[in-house]
Amino acid sequence: MPEGHSVHRIARQFAEHFVGHTVRASSPQGRFAAGAAKIDGRVMTDARAVGKHMFLEFEDGDWLRVHLGMYGAWDFTGDVTVSTTATLADDDAEGAEGRSDDDSGDGSPDRSAGSPIIDAAAEDSLHSIGAPRRTRLRMAEHEKQGEDIDVFPPEPIGQVRVRLLTESSCADLRGPTACEVITVDEVAAVIARLGPDPLVDSPEGGEERFTAAVRRRATPIGVLLMDQSIVSGIGNIYRAELLFRAGLDPHTPGKQVPEDLVRELWRDWTRLLVDGVRVGQMMTMDGLDEEAYRRALVHRDDRHWVYHRAGLPCRVCGTNIAMELVAGRKLYWCPVCQT
Numbered sequence: 131m132p133e134g135h136s137v138h139r140i141a142r143q144f145a146e147h148f149v150g151h152t153v154r155a156s157s158p159q160g161r162f163a164a165g166a167a168k169i170d171g172r173v174m175t176d177a178r179a180v181g182k183h184m185f186l187e188f189e190d191g192d193w194l195r196v197h198l199g200m201y202g203a204w205d206f207t208g209d210v211t212v213s214t215t216a217t218l219a220d221d222d223a224e225g226a227e228g229r230s231d232d233d234s235g236d237g238s239p240d241r242s243a244g245s246p247i248i249d250a251a252a253e254d255s256l257h258s259i260g261a262p263r264r265t266r267l268r269m270a271e272h273e274k275q276g277e278d279i280d281v282f283p284p285e286p287i288g289q290v291r292v293r294l295l296t297e298s299s300c301a302d303l304r305g306p307t308a309c310e311v312i313t314v315d316e317v318a319a320v321i322a323r324l325g326p327d328p329l330v331d332s333p334e335g336g337e338e339r340f341t342a343a344v345r346r347r348a349t350p351i352g353v354l355l356m357d358q359s360i361v362s363g364i365g366n367i368y369r370a371e372l373l374f375r376a377g378l379d380p381h382t383p384g385k386q387v388p389e390d391l392v393r394e395l396w397r398d399w400t401r402l403l404v405d406g407v408r409v410g411q412m413m414t415m416d417g418l419d420e421e422a423y424r425r426a427l428v429h430r431d432d433r434h435w436v437y438h439r440a441g442l443p444c445r446v447c448g449t450n451i452a453m454e455l456v457a458g459r460k461l462y463w464c465p466v467c468q469t
Contacts, residue, residue, distance in 0.1 A: 132198050132271045134363020135406025137179040138329055140204055140269045142407075144177035144186060144301070146211055151296040153188070158286040158293055158302075165311045166292055168192055174294075181327050181362025183308075185317055186294075193317050194292075199307025203270035208282050208299040210267045273410055327362040328400035329407070337396045344384040344392050351387055352380025353457055361396075363403060370437045370462045371414035372398055379468050380461055436462040 153174050155166040169188045176187035186194040266276030283300045290302045326336035343360045354360050355369045373380050414434050426432040440453035449466040
């Protein structure tokens, strides 16, 4: 499932290439024909993400809400910019404890320039540095750039729920959990049900909301971090990695986690989310030298401390990483480092 950094990157793609343009909306598969008709021919005026939800605003006040869920994806074609959607605005970077794109904050070297790095699993967008180009780009949990296109717009492929088309850019949505046209009041109601998002809420306000919500619950912290009403945007990967980085047993009831540790979880989530939006990947290992960092960009197995490493030795203590099903999702953790 796409986690928070992916949805923010998708919103930035829309902000760059669709906001301010008249959009033709259609539903090639027919399941969203009525909704598409409501926004067809209108100018897109805003694109924003909150956690795993994305909201696209159109003139006259209608909003398109999309939640990709487990299987949803956006396919962009035409003028698509991959690299600039990964670059945080100055105010976003400053919100993450004053760190800029040129300072990772962990002692790692600056990778904003230099030779491109191609991800072996096609999850990396760093090979498309530069101006917009007429290409294909799938954006979901990971990003995969396809071949450049000769004909625009291309014919829809497969079950496209909704197509958004401008004079030079096209976005096809397939497989979402939610896709609906709603009012501004309904947008506010959805956001009110969500926990804080570090790229939306103020750093201080978000931290206070998160800390209070965790500290009054007996639910295990490993479950709370996946609860979108507690904190927005964290999924299975970030959950496992945040808990390992904190040295925290995922079974610990929220109200038993020391307050200073809860606050550090929020601050670490802020750091990881900012980096995820900037880089385009969930890079959760700090302090890597240049060679190790490039290796991690190429291979997902070199990016994480515990995620997807069940039965493999912990990178710190050598104990086999444990895996168990918690609320229907796989939880990875180290029984020794997280005690």
